Amino acid sequence: MYHRCLLFLTGVTCIAFAYDDLSKGRVATQSTSYMYMNPDLYKADNAVDRNITTCMRTDLIGVNSPDRTVWWRVDLGGVYNIYSVNILFKNYEGHEIRQQGRFAGFSIYVSTNGTRDNSSLCFKDGPKLPPLNFTTNCITSGRYVDFYNERLHGVTYPDGYAYVVFTELCEVIVQGCQASGVYGDNCTEQCPPNCRDNVCHIQNGTCFGCAQGWMDTTCNTKCTGGWYGQNCKQQCSGHCRDKYVCNHVTGQCVNGCSAGWRGTLCDKVCDNGTYGNNCVHNCSGNCLNGSSCNKQTGYCDMGCKPGYTNALCKKHCPxxxxxxxxxxxxxxxxxxxxxxxxxxxxxxxxxxxxxxxxxxxxxCTEGYQGQNCSHLCSPNCKTCKPTDETCICHTGWMGPNCSIGCVGSYGENCRYRCSTHCVNQTCNRFHGICQFGCENGYHGQKCEQEYPSTSCLSSGFIGASVSACVFIATAVVIFIIRRKRLFFSGKPSISNKESPYADIENQPGGASTYQELTVPENNKDYENLALQ
Known part of the structure; x- marks a missing residue:
């Protein structure tokens, strides 16, 4: 703390400062500078050099000027607790009223960011003319202190207001606590720790505003109930993981986001194709019709596209x-x-x-079989199986593809054996008729009928037997002739009753299938028998 004497034009005045001088030697700026010979003669810094003989000066505003407003600003270099603002306006001997009229109507703004609005207004001059040495209490905090005045077209100002104004400030003294975070008459009391910008009311220590996450006049109460930030006016997203409340200062979710949400505040929905806590999982990409999966669970709520199964549609069909x-x-x-x-x-x-x-x-279509159904079925197949090229054969054929004719057998798939009484046990492979005739003692198409005994040599009946033998021999000859005709014709008998001579095939070279009947030479009793 210090005392300082200021030399005014009217004499030397000593002023006791109870607070620190915050504006001395700080950087100052202004809307315009009056240019007269030396450009530094009226510069903005003159108002903070603590020399009352050097003053800042702007171009005029008002009736004869294109400018209607004027401002001057000092940057304190940081945010401080402010108590008062003292302004020493230029005075000319014998022209004090004129100077008051030029000074009249001004405003003082204090802000942390240089804005001039109702929130930063510290003082507004009224209809009475102000003193040229003006002081006002301005208990607030800030970094920028602005002097502002205007003479607008069409506005009627109070009596004594000058309509042509030169602004001339010789000294601007901003008083407060130089040290950060203190208050009181001697700037020795500590402000509450959570005051915004670490400044408080310079007299009672209450906070002008709280740091983010705190509330009440001394800012010692945390934001509650899902609120955070400046003055606890911002609401948490409500999407913190496991229903935790967001951080009361930043609004961030310390443990991450609940399923379906992302971002530092967990206030952004998962992008399409992602899901889960903090959206760290990728959807399967197999949801029906290209739909996105559920951003919380990853499930495909509309179902899976063909070929996939389970809730996430990540598994192939079984x-x-x-x-x-x-x-x-x-x-x-x-x-x-x-x-x-x-x-x-x-x-x-x-x-x-x-x-x-x-x-x-x-x-395969009927008649085709094999790989790509490219093979024709054998013409000897009654029906063919397309998968393994096997057949059910027509009569007289056998083998997997019915390419082998029956030998010693006949019928479908050669399943019937030729009669054992066929000569050489050979028969027609289609219908089983003995191909080379029957063995001695058998007759019929398939040589299945046995002849009765033909012995005529009984010693007691020689005479009678001769006649009987002649009759039998004649009948046998007729039977042989008819049988040969039927066999060579290739057609079975059309009689309703089965002919015993039908379907006998010719021997190769026309040879008969029957033995020639002869009479032994030593038995002359039966030679030259003829029918009478």
Whole structure:
């Protein structure tokens, strides 16, 4: 603290300062400077040099000037507790009233950011003319102190106001506490720790405003109930993880964001394609119709696109299933037992033998078989199986593809054996008729009928037997002739009753299938028998 004597034009006046001089030697600026010979003669700094003989001066404002407003500012270099502002206006001997009229109507603003508005207004002069040595209490805090005046067109000012104004400030003394965060008559009391800008009322120590996150006159109460920031007027996002309340100062969520939210304040929704706490998880990308997953859970609320399953749509359909909701079953006919595509059911490697189509779900058309149904069925097949090229054969054929004719057998797939009484056990492979005739003692198409005994040599009935033998021989000859005719015709008998001579095939070279009847030379009793 100090005392300082100021030399006014009217004499020497000693003023006792109870507070520090905050404006001395600080940087000052002004709207305009009156230019007369020396440009530094009326500069803004003259008002803070503590020399009352040097004053600042601006260009005139008012009726004869394009300028209607004037200002001067001092930057204190920091935010301080302020008690009062003292202004010494230029006085000319014999012109005190004129100077008061020029001084009249001024305003003083104190701010932390240089604004001039109602919130920073410290003093506004009224209709009475002010003293040229003016002091007002301005109990506030700030960094910038502004002097402002105006003479506007169309405004009627109080009596004594000058309409042409030169502003001349010789000294501006801002009084307060030089040290930061103190108050009281001697600037020795500490301001509450949470006062905004670490300044408080210079007399009673209450805060002009609180630091972020605090409230009440002394700023010793934290913001509560989900509020934070300057004067606790900002509301938390409500999206902190595990329902924690945000930080009362910054509004940040210390433990991170709840599912679906991001940002330092957890006030931003997850971008499309992300979900979960702090949006750190990526959606599967398999939601139906390209929709985004749920930003909280990651679930595809509209379902999965074909080929995917579970709530997150991250799993492929189980093996053997495909499509939407994995409800469709693969054909099961993919080549080499590969599993079909889980999305559309196609068989990428091709189809098993006997099947065609992208999904291998169509059988070969009738008459085709094998890989890609590219093989024709054998003409000897009654029906062919397309998957393994096997057949059910027409009569007379056998083998996997019915390419082998029956040997010693006949019928479908040669399943019937030729009669054991066929000569060489050989029969027609289509219908089983003995191809080379019957063995001795048998007759019929398939040599299944046995002849009765033909012995005629009984010693007691020789005479009667001769006639009987002649009759039997004649009948046998007729039977042989008719049988040969039927056999060479290639047609079975059309009789309703089965002919015993039908379908006998010719021997190669026209040879008969029957033995020639002869009479032994040593038995002359039966030679040259003829029908009478």
């Amino acid at each position: 093996a053997g299933y495909f499509g939407y909701r994995c409800e469709k079953i693969c054909s099961g006919h993919c080549l080499n037992d590969f599993v079909c595509n889980f999305i559309d059911g196609t068989c990428s490697e091709g189809c098993q033998a006997g099947y065609i189509g992208k999904m291998c779900n169509s059988s």
